[in-house]
Amino acid sequence: MLTVLVLVPQLVSAQTAGGGSSNKPAVGVAVKASTFGIGVDAAVRVHSKVNLRGGFNFFSFSHDFDDTENNIVYAGNLKMRSVAATLDWFPFGGGFHLSPTFVITNGNKATLSSVIPAGKTIDIDDTEYRSSATDPIKVAGEVSFKNARPGILLGFGNIAGGRRVTVPFEIGVIFASAPVGTLAFTGTACQTNGLNCRNVATDPTIQNDVKNAQLELNDTIKPLRFYPVLSLGLSFRF
Numbered sequence: 624m625l626t627v628l629v630l631v632p633q634l635v636s637a638q639t640a641g642g643g644s645s646n647k648p649a650v651g652v653a654v655k656a657s658t659f660g661i662g663v664d665a666a667v668r669v670h671s672k673v674n675l676r677g678g679f680n681f682f683s684f685s686h687d688f689d690d691t692e693n694n695i696v697y698a699g700n701l702k703m704r705s706v707a708a709t710l711d712w713f714p715f716g717g718g719f720h721l722s723p724t725f726v727i728t729n730g731n732k733a734t735l736s737s738v739i740p741a742g743k744t745i746d747i748d749d750t751e752y753r754s755s756a757t758d759p760i761k762v763a764g765e766v767s768f769k770n771a772r773p774g775i776l777l778g779f780g781n782i783a784g785g786r787r788v789t790v791p792f793e794i795g796v797i798f799a800s801a802p803v804g805t806l807a808f809t810g811t812a813c814q815t816n817g818l819n820c821r822n823v824a825t826d827p828t829i830q831n832d833v834k835n836a837q838l839e840l841n842d843t844i845k846p847l848r849f850y851p852v853l854s855l856g857l858s859f860r861f
Contacts, residue, residue, distance in 0.1 A: 655856025
């Protein structure tokens with residue numbers, strides 16, 4: 624924290640000294656990495672203290688992970704696609720800016736799936752079930768995000784300012800309703816001793832356990848209604 628307090632005034636001073644701009648139109652482009660993925664921004668100066676900025680971001684990731692609490696190994700996939708429209712306001716005429724933004728996502732979601740090996744025991748809402756040898760339990764889940772979300776950003780760097788090359792940095796938050804998580808279990812589940820096997824999709828007791836597990840999932844991801852933004856890039860002014 625002490626380091627940040629020392630560096631921030633230096634950054635503001637540096638941006639003010641070399642990053643000032645006039646009313647003359649200028650265009651800048653930045654490549655960046657952020658919590659929305661890899662992205663490209665383009666900005667045009669419309670006033671000495673105002674830029675209009677647009678950009679797009681993308682990210683895809685696949686990885687297996689082990690849910691040790693419930694004894695399930697998932698194949699997970701994350702896909703993120705978004706575009707953003709942003710107004711950059713430079714109150715001091717340098718690189719420091721406050722930026723209201725609006726993000727439109729294109730089906731951003733995380734999916735997971737698993738086929739439970741025959742005879743393996745898993746936990747669904749604190750109840751143990753054994754996967755059938757003839758019809759193993761299958762799990763499918765998804766977390767989806769709202770498509771359109773406003774937000775506010777704070778950062779350093781003017782990609783359409785006085786400097787030809789800058790290193791823009793931003794932090795902020797996107798506001799939205801909480802993402803929605805769904806879980807579906809199919810196949811046949813038995814007691815831990817292999818007896819009393821039942822169809823997971825139609826058995827009311829098992830489906831009630833699945834419903835409770837889904838409620839727990841949604842409670843866990845609820846804080847993501849405030850999606851954090853952290854971004855670092857490299858920009859070029861033309």
